[in-house]
Amino acid sequence: MWSDVVKHAGLETSPWMQWDEVTVSPEAMPANNSQPDTGNPHPSLAKALIRVLSLDSRRYNFATWEGYAEEDGESVIEFSPVGRGMVLYSGKLVDEKRTAIVPITDSGRVPMYWWPDDLHWCIGQDIYARSLIIGCDAATAGKILADPELDAYLIRATDTVLPEDF
Secondary structure: OHHHHHHHHOOOOOOOOOHHHHOOOHHHOOOOOOOOOOOOOOHHHHHHHHHHOOOOOOEEEEEEEOOOOOOOOOOEEEEOOOOEEEEEEEEEOEOOOOOEOOOOOOOOOOOOEEEOOOOOEEEEOOOOOOOOEEEEOHHHHHHHHHOOOOOOOOOOOOOOOOOOOO
C-alpha cells in the first residue's frame, strides 16, 4: 500500500501525492522495488473495493483503453475528457456465494473503469494513473474511507486532478 511506502519515507499522505514523491528515499521502496502499475488497478485493490461496495451478483460494466496490446474487444466508445477509445465489457463482480470475482480484460488487466447500470458509483483511472478515483454518494464514500485495506482520501468536485508522475 502507498501508505506503507509513505510511512517508511517519513512523509505525510495526501490525496494528490505522486509515486515519485513518496519514493524519494531508497529505504522507502518495497523490498522488491515494485511500484503500482499505471492503468491497471491491483487485484487486491479490486477485491477490497468489491467487498466494501457490498455488491450483488448482477452484471456490471467495465471499460479499458483500446490501445493496450491484445485488447480485442468489439465494442469501443470514446471516453472524455481526452476522447480515448475504450473497450467495453460487462460481467459479474461476485458469484452466488458473494465471493469476489476480479474482472480481467482481454489484455490481462483489471479494467480502468467500472460502474453499475444505475450509475450509483463509478470507479475510474487514466491510462497513466496509479490511483483510482471513485465517484459516489456520501454514504458509499464513508465506507470506502473507513476501510483499513484501502488507502482512500476524500477529494471534492472542485479539486484539480493532477496528472500522475509527469
